[in-house]
Amino acid sequence: MKLLTKTTLYFLIAMIPLLAAGGFFLFHQFSKEINQRVDRELIHEEIQWIEYVESATWNGGNFILQTPDILIYPVRQPVTEFPSISDTYGYRAKDDVQIPLRQLTHVVSINGTPYLITIRRSQEQKTALVANVTWIMLLVFIGLFIVTLIFNWIISKSLWQPFRSSLQKVRNIELQKLENIHFEQTDTAEFNELNASLNTMTQKIYSDYVNMKEFTENAAHEMQTPLAVVQSKMELLLQDSNLNESQVEAILQTTTALSRLSKLVQSLLLLAKIENNQYETTKSLSLADTTKKYLELFDELIKDKDITIDTSFTGNFMINLHPLLADSLVSNLLGNAIKYNKAGGNINISISDQEYSISNTSDLPKIDPQYLFKRFKKPANSPESSTGLGLSIVKKIIDTHHLTISYEAEHGIHRFCIKRR
Amino acid sequence: MKVLIIEDEQALQQSIQTYLEHQGFICEAVGDFLTGIDKIHQYQYDCVVVDIGLPYGSGLDIVKELKNVESKTGIIIISAKNALEDKLKGLELGSDDYLTKPFHLSELNARIHAIIRRRNFGGNKTIMFNEISLEPEALQVAVNGKAVELTDKEYQLLEYFIANKRRVLTKAAIAAHIWGDEYEQVSSYDFIYTHIKNLRKKLIDAGSGDYIKTVYGTGYRFTDS
Numbered sequence: 001m002k003l004l005t006k007t008t009l010y011f012l013i014a015m016i017p018l019l020a021a022g023g024f025f026l027f028h029q030f031s032k033e034i035n036q037r038v039d040r041e042l043i044h045e046e047i048q049w050i051e052y053v054e055s056a057t058w059n060g061g062n063f064i065l066q067t068p069d070i071l072i073y074p075v076r077q078p079v080t081e082f083p084s085i086s087d088t089y090g091y092r093a094k095d096d097v098q099i100p101l102r103q104l105t106h107v108v109s110i111n112g113t114p115y116l117i118t119i120r121r122s123q124e125q126k127t128a129l130v131a132n133v134t135w136i137m138l139l140v141f142i143g144l145f146i147v148t149l150i151f152n153w154i155i156s157k158s159l160w161q162p163f164r165s166s167l168q169k170v171r172n173i174e175l176q177k178l179e180n181i182h183f184e185q186t187d188t189a190e191f192n193e194l195n196a197s198l199n200t201m202t203q204k205i206y207s208d209y210v211n212m213k214e215f216t217e218n219a220a221h222e223m224q225t226p227l228a229v230v231q232s233k234m235e236l237l238l239q240d241s242n243l244n245e246s247q248v249e250a251i252l253q254t255t256t257a258l259s260r261l262s263k264l265v266q267s268l269l270l271l272a273k274i275e276n277n278q279y280e281t282t283k284s285l286s287l288a289d290t291t292k293k294y295l296e297l298f299d300e301l302i303k304d305k306d307i308t309i310d311t312s313f314t315g316n317f318m319i320n321l322h323p324l325l326a327d328s329l330v331s332n333l334l335g336n337a338i339k340y341n342k343a344g345g346n347i348n349i350s351i352s353d354q355e356y357s358i359s360n361t362s363d364l365p366k367i368d369p370q371y372l373f374k375r376f377k378k379p380a381n382s383p384e385s386s387t388g389l390g391l392s393i394v395k396k397i398i399d400t401h402h403l404t405i406s407y408e409a410e411h412g413i414h415r416f417c418i419k420r421r
Numbered sequence: 422m423k424v425l426i427i428e429d430e431q432a433l434q435q436s437i438q439t440y441l442e443h444q445g446f447i448c449e450a451v452g453d454f455l456t457g458i459d460k461i462h463q464y465q466y467d468c469v470v471v472d473i474g475l476p477y478g479s480g481l482d483i484v485k486e487l488k489n490v491e492s493k494t495g496i497i498i499i500s501a502k503n504a505l506e507d508k509l510k511g512l513e514l515g516s517d518d519y520l521t522k523p524f525h526l527s528e529l530n531a532r533i534h535a536i537i538r539r540r541n542f543g544g545n546k547t548i549m550f551n552e553i554s555l556e557p558e559a560l561q562v563a564v565n566g567k568a569v570e571l572t573d574k575e576y577q578l579l580e581y582f583i584a585n586k587r588r589v590l591t592k593a594a595i596a597a598h599i600w601g602d603e604y605e606q607v608s609s610y611d612f613i614y615t616h617i618k619n620l621r622k623k624l625i626d627a628g629s630g631d632y633i634k635t636v637y638g639t640g641y642r643f644t645d646s
Contacts, residue, residue: 224501225430228523232436235526238589238639239443248639255591259605262523266503300600300612324505331603339608 004152015144023137030129035102038121039085042104045119046083053110062113071118079114080107090120099124162186166195178206213276220269227262231255260387267389270328274396279322286316288351290326294334306344315353321401329397332390333358333416339386340364340414359415366409422537423464426450427457427471427483428499437470440526441533444585454478461487461494467537468495470529473502473511481514488515495536499524525594527585534584550583551645553629564627574599575620582633582643591640617641
């Protein structure tokens, strides 16, 4: 719900008891006014009746009058000093509807005889009064409602404009272009505060981002030099003819671990760089060509495992992708298809303009989809040389280039399929 | 052949120097930009191995300076940065090659050999090892003057072996040199064996000595002793 709608709603809800109270007060006031007037009229009428009865009975005799509105007859009751006026209900004769009445009763002594005088006045107009007041209040409420709506619309159009433009900016923010984002001054204090905070925040995020980027790159680079030192020393050590077998073995294992470490660092750096969009390009290339290149390059490995390759290239799968990332994407997928294949197995690559699919035979069980693209999650029986980053890199490239990748494994055939989003 | 090594990491500098001297180069090694600039002004080198990140300056400026003085020196950049832009920039400035750390010393050595040979305009480019001779431009091999038919891979292997003669070469280094970096991490290097077996057989059949020795569990060594 919009903030403005909400405040309006609360405002209107708050108005209801206020209007009700106003209506009640109004009704009460009117009703008091009406009662006073009726009472005066009743008393006035009573006085006239007393005068009439007095003159009618001055020479003795009783007077009795009985109409629906006026009752006058002698009683054996003590005389009351003042007339009592009260509200009561009675039936209207013609349609038998109960109506409110104002009734005056008084026992007065006329020419020595106590008479009970009862005079009633219909108060039908009072019922109408309640309806009238309710109507007025309802009209006020509706008027208020409409006026508030119009005001809200105007307010939301003009007053909230700066807020909306800031929001739009935040929505379109890209990390690399954060440097150029600036939230302008407005003539509303609250929005100025908000924009100032947003400015500080974006600047902070940008400088953190730059630092982070530099740190990742520098850390990766700084690691390569000591690795190079160890690598070179190992290579020199290996030249020593006095080494025994176990020493040579130790050196070789060290060298292998070293090159794995170096590969790992490079892969992490690559991941970071893809995340930072440092491989943006406007040129498009053909994934089919890249695949052909790697099929040739991996020829020895394919032959070594006696794997047969089936290809069906019906399109090129042209895509805006940095050549380095295309290499990484294809070499990881094809490399895995070879690495996890069984001896004498098969790889099937089919490329159309819309779909890139690579499947391979394997004795390995289906990869848990939960861990498929997770960093450092590799199958328990994967070769030592695996960095556990290959598919993470693939996924990162897919995610940053408007592609989707799906994986399925059935009857010993594992298949990855890339489609455009 | 004289090689200048400009690398600030002492241990690496020493390793390179040791290896190259073993392979018959005369080496000088310096550890910072200023000494490096001094050296290239004072002496003529066949090849300069230069790191990009140096104290007091960038290795790229040394490349520029060498190009300014129109030196015939071959240049190979060794850098921790694997960034494509750095590579392109180095090559654009006139460097002959670019090697990313960490690298195999045998790889660096093979590349220096190739650069010096390429730069040796008009000179004799034939690579000789006893009775074996290689013509790099024609990719031809002869034993005692008699041509031997080799595949591309076999030729590359032989050239790599001769450049790194008498050194133990690991299978990983060989695979990375011939088939590319992707091959450094494969689980089995059995495929190398096939190529080496064929090369060895062809050379012996042509009448050369049996120079390719298997170093058990490690790799191979090309040696006449």
